[in-house]
Amino acid sequence: MLVTETDFDRPTRCAPWTARALLAHVGTATERVTAMLAEPAPPAADTDAAGYYRPDKRFSAGTNRERVDGAVAAAVRAGRGAALAARFAGTWCAAGAAVAAQPDDRVVRTRHGDAMLLTDFMLTRVVELAVHGLDLADAFDRPPWTHDSAIEVVTRLLLPGDAGPRVDALGWDRMTLLRVATGRAADEAGARSLREAGVTWLALG
Numbered sequence: 001m002l003v004t005e006t007d008f009d010r011p012t013r014c015a016p017w018t019a020r021a022l023l024a025h026v027g028t029a030t031e032r033v034t035a036m037l038a039e040p041a042p043p044a045a046d047t048d049a050a051g052y053y054r055p056d057k058r059f060s061a062g063t064n065r066e067r068v069d070g071a072v073a074a075a076v077r078a079g080r081g082a083a084l085a086a087r088f089a090g091t092w093c094a095a096g097a098a099v100a101a102q103p104d105d106r107v108v109r110t111r112h113g114d115a116m117l118l119t120d121f122m123l124t125r126v127v128e129l130a131v132h133g134l135d136l137a138d139a140f141d142r143p144p145w146t147h148d149s150a151i152e153v154v155t156r157l158l159l160p161g162d163a164g165p166r167v168d169a170l171g172w173d174r175m176t177l178l179r180v181a182t183g184r185a186a187d188e189a190g191a192r193s194l195r196e197a198g199v200t201w202l203a204l205g
Helices: 019-037 061-078 081-100 118-139 148-158 163-168 174-181 188-197
Strands: 107-109 115-117
Touching: 019 061, 019 081, 019 107, 019 118, 061 081, 081 118, 107 118, 115 118, 118 148, 118 174, 148 174, 163 188, 174 188
Parallel strands: none
Antiparallel strands: 107 115
C-alpha cells in the first residue's frame, strides 16, 4: 500500500489528529510495552483489560489533552510520515521480542498506576492497534487491514458471558460489531442494541 507524504496530513475522526499524529500516538502506545518491562514488576495485578478502560481520570479532559498534545508533538519531532512508519515497524518488533521473553504471570504497572498481568495489558494494545488501524484506513480511504485474529481478540473482550449469542442474533459480522462498539460507525440504534445485549462498553479517549 503506497502512502504519500501528503496522505499523512489527512484528517482523521480522532480530531484534531491528522493521520501523522494518529500514527505517532499508536507508536507511543506500543513503546510503553518495552518501557514498563524495564521497571520492577508489581506484586500482584489489580486491574484486568476491561477495567483498564473504565471511565475515570484516565479519560478526563486534562488527560485527553495531554494525549492529544503529546501525539502532535511526537509527529512534529519525527518529521516525515515515512520516518514515523519506519519507527513504528521497529517499535512493534522490539515490543514483541520483549514480551516473548517474559513469564506467563508477569505483572506490569501502567502509566495510569494500574497493576496488570502483561497478557491483559497486551490485550489493550491489540485494542489500540485494531481500533486506530480502522481510523487510519478510513483516513487513507483504503479498505481496513485489520487481521482476523485481532478482531477475534477484541471481540472476546467486548462480549463477556452470554452477550455473544445476543449479539449474534443481530446478524452483524465482527467488523460491524467492532465499528459500532467503538464509535467508528454512527449507529445510535445499533449501539443501543449492543448495550442491551450486554456488550462491554469501553471508555476511549
